[in-house]
Amino acid sequence: MQNGKTVVIGVIGADCHAVGNKIIEHALKENGFNVVNIGVLSPQEDFINAAIETNADAILVSSLYGHGEIDCRGFREKCDEAGLKGIILYVGGNLVVGKQDWKEVEKRFLDMGFNRAYPPGTDINISIKDLKKDLGIE
Amino acid sequence: MQNGKTVVIGVIGADCHAVGNKIIEHALKENGFNVVNIGVLSPQEDFINAAIETNADAILVSSLYGHGEIDCRGFREKCDEAGLKGIILYVGGNLVVGKQDWKEVEKRFLDMGFNRAYPPGTDINISIKDLKKDLGIE
Amino acid sequence: MELKNKKLTNDEFFKEREEVLRQWPTGANLSLEDAAEYLKKVPEHKNFPKKLRYAKENGITLAQPRAGVALLEEHINLLRYLQNEGEADLLPSTIDSYTRQNRYNECEVGIEESKKAGRSMLNGFPAVNYGLEGCRKVFEAVDLPLQARHGTPDARLLSEIIHASGWTSNEGGGISYNIPYAKSVPVDKCIRDWQYCDRLVGMYEEMGIELNREPFGPLTGTLVPPSMSNAVAIIEGLLAAEQGVKNLTLGYGQCGNLVQDVAAIRALVEQAEEYFRKFGYDVYLTTVFHQWMGGFPHDESKAFGVISWGSATAALAGATKVIVKTPHEAVGIPTKEANAAGIKATKQTLNLLRGQRLTESKELKAEIELIKAETKCILDKVFELGNGDLAVGTVKAFEAGVLDIPFAPSKYNAGLIIPARDNNGAVRYLEFGNIPFTKEIKDFNRQLLEERAKYEGRPVSFQMAVDDIFAVGKGVLVGRPENMK
Amino acid sequence: MELKNKKLTNDEFFKEREEVLRQWPTGANLSLEDAAEYLKKVPEHKNFPKKLRYAKENGITLAQPRAGVALLEEHINLLRYLQNEGEADLLPSTIDSYTRQNRYNECEVGIEESKKAGRSMLNGFPAVNYGLEGCRKVFEAVDLPLQARHGTPDARLLSEIIHASGWTSNEGGGISYNIPYAKSVPVDKCIRDWQYCDRLVGMYEEMGIELNREPFGPLTGTLVPPSMSNAVAIIEGLLAAEQGVKNLTLGYGQCGNLVQDVAAIRALVEQAEEYFRKFGYDVYLTTVFHQWMGGFPHDESKAFGVISWGSATAALAGATKVIVKTPHEAVGIPTKEANAAGIKATKQTLNLLRGQRLTESKELKAEIELIKAETKCILDKVFELGNGDLAVGTVKAFEAGVLDIPFAPSKYNAGLIIPARDNNGAVRYLEFGNIPFTKEIKDFNRQLLEERAKYEGRPVSFQMAVDDIFAVGKGVLVGRPENMK
Numbered sequence A, B: 001m002q003n004g005k006t007v008v009i010g011v012i013g014a015d016c017h018a019v020g021n022k023i024i025e026h027a028l029k030e031n032g033f034n035v036v037n038i039g040v041l042s043p044q045e046d047f048i049n050a051a052i053e054t055n056a057d058a059i060l061v062s063s064l065y066g067h068g069e070i071d072c073r074g075f076r077e078k079c080d081e082a083g084l085k086g087i088i089l090y091v092g093g094n095l096v097v098g099k100q101d102w103k104e105v106e107k108r109f110l111d112m113g114f115n116r117a118y119p120p121g122t123d124i125n126i127s128i129k130d131l132k133k134d135l136g137i138e
Numbered sequence C, D: 001m002e003l004k005n006k007k008l009t010n011d012e013f014f015k016e017r018e019e020v021l022r023q024w025p026t027g028a029n030l031s032l033e034d035a036a037e038y039l040k041k042v043p044e045h046k047n048f049p050k051k052l053r054y055a056k057e058n059g060i061t062l063a064q065p066r067a068g069v070a071l072l073e074e075h076i077n078l079l080r081y082l083q084n085e086g087e088a089d090l091l092p093s094t095i096d097s098y099t100r101q102n103r104y105n106e107c108e109v110g111i112e113e114s115k116k117a118g119r120s121m122l123n124g125f126p127a128v129n130y131g132l133e134g135c136r137k138v139f140e141a142v143d144l145p146l147q148a149r150h151g152t153p154d155a156r157l158l159s160e161i162i163h164a165s166g167w168t169s170n171e172g173g174g175i176s177y178n179i180p181y182a183k184s185v186p187v188d189k190c191i192r193d194w195q196y197c198d199r200l201v202g203m204y205e206e207m208g209i210e211l212n213r214e215p216f217g218p219l220t221g222t223l224v225p226p227s228m229s230n231a232v233a234i235i236e237g238l239l240a241a242e243q244g245v246k247n248l249t250l251g252y253g254q255c256g257n258l259v260q261d262v263a264a265i266r267a268l269v270e271q272a273e274e275y276f277r278k279f280g281y282d283v284y285l286t287t288v289f290h291q292w293m294g295g296f297p298h299d300e301s302k303a304f305g306v307i308s309w310g311s312a313t314a315a316l317a318g319a320t321k322v323i324v325k326t327p328h329e330a331v332g333i334p335t336k337e338a339n340a341a342g343i344k345a346t347k348q349t350l351n352l353l354r355g356q357r358l359t360e361s362k363e364l365k366a367e368i369e370l371i372k373a374e375t376k377c378i379l380d381k382v383f384e385l386g387n388g389d390l391a392v393g394t395v396k397a398f399e400a401g402v403l404d405i406p407f408a409p410s411k412y413n414a415g416l417i418i419p420a421r422d423n424n425g426a427v428r429y430l431e432f433g434n435i436p437f438t439k440e441i442k443d444f445n446r447q448l449l450e451e452r453a454k455y456e457g458r459p460v461s462f463q464m465a466v467d468d469i470f471a472v473g474k475g476v477l478v479g480r481p482e483n484m485k
């Protein structure tokens, strides 16, 4: 039941939250994706290199610890430079420091070039549905 | 250590909350007052009759159960009619239904003619200080 | 009035009924047959006895709020909110205080004033004034079992109306809705009126309709020693059973010491069942645990602490349901949001604790034994005073101060006993008044309080009780003297 | 690197120290003598070891929040608020994640960005960047003992700075601040770096200054079986003691089953003290209980339920202090108000329960015995692998999967064990990986999980662990399958 799509996942920056990352890997695999998990504490470069090496269709960035805003800046531009023009970029977790209005936070990340951003505690199955839609496989 | 002053206390209306009433009696006595406690479930008339009979200096009305606003209406006027002109009237407890802005609630009761009104959970010793001041005995 | 603990005859009941239904216009034309028909159609998920059975059999503790406002539409909105947002398991309709005193004229004023003010001026739902029509609207608007919760010495008309409206449970009892709630209602009068309410439920039982009855366990909610509230609960349970009540929930208000609270619930069930067996009543017994019923802290976060600890104790005690307080408790009737918040904190705690019980220990066993022994002293004397008749015995016991509720407003209550916490926070007897305890029991209570006195460096005295009354509101369980804080 | 569980010599320490102090400009000119002088003037009420001693001796459980923001003034305001409004007993300074990774340049960026944005862009207080001057300002601005709380594999410079600033406690350890917090820090490297931090404390002890050290008990906070976290805690305690640490707080993160949680704390104290005695260390031992460390419910009322239940368990376990969560936990770093709310709910619960303990029972005893037996299997093997050297044994034990932390990010962690809850919510081993348990212990763990499987009508499987990870966040303790909800 492989669906032929490859997704790079990982947790960006100095962030060590590993549990959600393992759950996301588990869920994506159950949904037939080829998953490349670069794990926690990953700089932007690692995501990009992994995506290039595996010819990935999408990158799912997690940030739980609050520094997401700093860590994710320029990610889209770096992807473009590296030749990953148009690659699907999702971001999710506890993206910013503190309990902030989600609509505003979402806008900040969409403005950074992410295709979709997800609020704290998102059920990963909902995002997987979106991903399948965006990849045209459902 | 009697201070020579007589105070009528009681709980107005259909209100059965007895604990605070017993505490107030205890505290007033400890402070040297002559206390006439008409107890819970007391109509305005009972307060007024007791005050007349005992030539009281002040009436302390408790209302805990929320109907204070209805139960206390016209109390000052009834006192005046009964010849208790100028008698000191305090009211305290959980005077209105629900958690309302205290400043507004206080105003409603002062407008009704009470000399002082106290918010939920007032330490009775604070009110006793006020009472001594108002009665000129401290 | 000739009071006896004996099932009312049909003659007695129906004669009285005519009078009851005339107390207020909404009583007219109430028909038991019509009501029975309506009640038979109550679906399972809105049936109080059924839901309690399910909970008991599955070891679940259900959560029930208190809630009631003056206006019908508002009341319905409130209940639906507590059901949908608050995740309540059971719904109440808390009745306002004028209704409780049968002052239906004042209720009318309260309803009108509430309309004008745009906020509830009553502290509950005036069910009698709304009558069958209004109460059925409430029942039909919700999806959970519905109960009347009040504090009404004479609740005969109220009970007629709410049961006929599909409300499958009624709180109250001839002692518990009098002594803590009234000043001058004679004990015999109130017991007699509640015999009527119980007999009404018995009638329905005989028509094949199970209804739940729940005596009000916590009484004044203020440092009531468990043996005193258990004695009253067992008496009210027996009086109800005699009138034909079959689905009964006995209650207890949290005191705060875990072992004592769990012991109280365990002792209550064990001892009540012994008495039911002894008198041959066939009763399906469940329990209700009330979260702390005394003065609350004003700070809402602290209130959450009190609420959650009550929930945890209820779960560890294995109570069938828990009555929920709210973060607004110290200040006023809660908004629907605050009410829902209380339920959610409660449910979270109950769910974390599902299936967990306080494990057996010698302390728990000893406390159960103590409570039972104290309760038995009281009940033995009540039966003795009544020459075997429990109703008569109860009246005499209040006269004699054998039954005596601390801090109660009723003039028929002796008011001689004084409770206070021991050094672990368990509620003990400081003054025994005329409670007929053995010397052993008295000495033991005293010894525990002396331990506290020694620890606090002050004598055992009424001041301890006063300090304990304020303690929880100030954030602690035991009211220590100023210099120990 | 040659790692050994042996007190660092002065030569080793001071040679290394030169290098450490050069890691960032604020390290320059740090003087142990100057620091000692400063520390000697710390008043009693701001002294961590003293306050812990007082609490232990009086059977009190203290409440401590987590808190830290990017800007100095803001940080001070925050701590003062938690002290004055929140009624905290002990204060933290939670350090940001860049500092934890020694990325002080990025901290500078974070500080600047925070100034610009007018809100903290860092998830903690960048203590190294603020250096002695800033950290002393913090210390001087508060009236409670102060502790650094972080998650820093190499915390040598940080430790130098905070202790020299009057912070009388430091959290962390060579395992607990590596395996859950890092991906590629070798086990030996981190243990060695924490030997330095511990030796620093030992140095101060030798100068007559008592400082508190606290290994991080909860590890990944996610279904860590008590025996695994206790094994790690005891190892870190022994490693610290060897370096001269004398005031030690061992920790444990709530699992949720009351008996297991109390047993875990009791087993931890009893067993740790056995080991200290065995190796001749003279350690004053206290305990810290962490309120639920896994995923929280989003609803704030529900979060209060979780917080309060954690507080109640801490009290019933007799822990010396409890680390407090907040109603914002599921979403983000709390505002100061939300943080204070968590503390207040906690303190109310602790105060209601003051002096109350879970009473002895056969279930409690059995659970203590089980945890100790499991822990002993692990520790025996660790010592064996190290040929008697605990530091070496620990490194080898991670290689062999004898020490194995569930859901940890470190590549030096085997990641073979899988935990899951049994039917009562206690955390058990589902997959044992290479944990050297006896057959009896393995069978018992398995049997408990089979009971749950039977109840849920599904096989014992990884899916149980997944469901359990989400359970508390969804309002329950045990993650039941969809059809049972």
Ligand code: B12
Pocket (backbone or CB within 6 Å): B014, B015, B016, B017, B018, B019, B020, B021, B023, B024, B060, B061, B062, B063, B064, B065, B066, B067, B090, B091, B092, B093, B094, B095, B096, B097, B098, B099, B118, B119, B120, B121, B122, B123, B124, B127, C066, C094, C096, C097, C100, C123, C124, C151, C180, C181, C219, C220, C221, C222, C293, C294, C295, C296, C297, C328, C329, C330, C331, C332, C333, C334, C407, C408, C409, C469
């Ligand atoms: C115990 C209690 C009960 C007991 C009372 C037993 C008894 N007979 O005394 C029982 C369970 C029977 C009960 C019943 C009801 N209660 Co009640 N009860 C309480 C509770 C928890 C504590 C009250 C108490 O004893 N406090 C301790 C004493 C020492 O303090 P106190 O009463 O506040 O009095 C002190 C001060 O306020 C001050 N003070 C009082 N009066 C005055 C007057 C003056 C002049 C001054 C200066 C000071 C002063 O000094 C007193 C001594 O220190 C309060 C909530 C709380 N405070 O936490 C609710 C509360 C008062 N009850 C309330 C209600 C609504 C009811 C009921 C209608 C039932 C219901 N909806 O649940 C019935 C009322 C029936 C009736 N007819 O009155 C509401 C009132 C709501 C409102 N005002 O908006 C409260 C606030 C709870 C709530 N938030 O919903 N209750």
Ligand code: B12
Pocket (backbone or CB within 6 Å): A014, A015, A016, A017, A018, A019, A020, A021, A023, A024, A060, A061, A062, A063, A064, A065, A066, A067, A090, A091, A092, A093, A094, A095, A096, A097, A098, A099, A118, A119, A120, A121, A122, A123, A124, A127, D066, D094, D096, D097, D100, D123, D124, D151, D180, D181, D219, D220, D221, D222, D293, D294, D295, D296, D297, D328, D329, D330, D331, D332, D333, D334, D407, D408, D409, D469
């Ligand atoms: C467990 C935990 C820890 C453990 C982590 C162990 C480990 N190595 O994994 C420990 C204790 C070590 C820890 C440490 C820290 N933590 Co932490 N931690 C948590 C906690 C309680 C649960 C996280 C978790 O495992 N959840 C369960 C998993 C399954 O859910 P999840 O992580 O949310 O992931 C799911 C979804 O979010 C979604 N998702 C996630 N990423 C993505 C990406 C995409 C593209 C999509 C579509 C979906 C998606 O799918 C996942 C699977 O279902 C959360 C709070 C909470 N959620 O209750 C705080 C929390 C994340 N931690 C936080 C912080 C600040 C820290 C620390 C800095 C210390 C501190 N101040 O206390 C350090 C960080 C150190 C570092 N360098 O990163 C903050 C972050 C604050 C913020 N953003 O404002 C939180 C929110 C707590 C709080 N409110 O303060 N933490």
